[in-house]
Every structure is written in C-alpha cells, then in structure tokens.
Amino acid sequence: MDASADATALIPWELVGTITPPGLLSLVIIMILTGRLIPKATYDAAQRARDQWQRTAEMLRETNQVQAQTIEKQTSVGDTVIKVMSSLQKGGGEET
Structure with a gap:
C-alpha cells in the first residue's frame, strides 16, 4: 500500500x-x-539517498564479481605452481 x-x-x-x-x-x-x-x-532527499545506496550496492556487487573471478584465476595459477614444485621435488630437483 x-x-x-x-x-x-x-x-x-x-x-x-x-x-x-x-x-x-x-x-x-x-x-x-x-x-x-x-x-x-x-521526500526528495530520501529518494536521492535511496538511489545513491542502490548505485553503491550495484557497484559493490560488480566489484565482488570481479574479485571472485580474480581469486579463481589466482587459485589456478597457485595450483600450477604447486604441481611444478612437487614434480621438481620428486625429480630430485638437480640443476644442470
């Protein structure tokens, strides 16, 4: 109502x-x-404040999405580094 x-x-x-x-x-x-x-x-001031909060919430939602994608990429890079280090340890890690 x-x-x-x-x-x-x-x-x-x-x-x-x-x-x-x-x-x-x-x-x-x-x-x-x-x-x-x-x-x-x-009333107008309350409407402007509401609109500002909505814009801020949307911007934070987009930022969180970008951060989640970045963390996912960093996790895959970290997994690759762990695999490389493990294979070096298993191989003796001898330098030529």
Whole structure:
C-alpha cells in the first residue's frame, strides 16, 4: 500500500463537510507528527539517498564479481605452481 492510500485512510470522509478550520489544522498536525505528511524536500532527499545506496550496492556487487573471478584465476595459477614444485621435488630437483 502506498503512502497516499495510508494518508487517505486517516481522513474521516463523513465529517469532511462539517470540519472546521481548527479541526483541519489538527488533522494536518496529527499527520505531520505521525509521519504521514512530510515536506516534498524531505521526500526528495530520501529518494536521492535511496538511489545513491542502490548505485553503491550495484557497484559493490560488480566489484565482488570481479574479485571472485580474480581469486579463481589466482587459485589456478597457485595450483600450477604447486604441481611444478612437487614434480621438481620428486625429480630430485638437480640443476644442470
């Protein structure tokens, strides 16, 4: 459910025609205090922060993927070095 549906649920529609200016002001104050009504600048700042976090998370995901590929390559190089060293030890390791 989106925020606008939540805000409209708070409005007593049967009393809208009879609501007085102080009643309307009270309703707005209650909505502000409960976080149902926020300034557009605050909403925009929250959206920008959310978008920044999403971009950062995507960048970290890509970095982790590259690191995983690099580690895999290094592991295969390490295995090759171990095999070469083992064969040198088995062969006596004599230099000519």
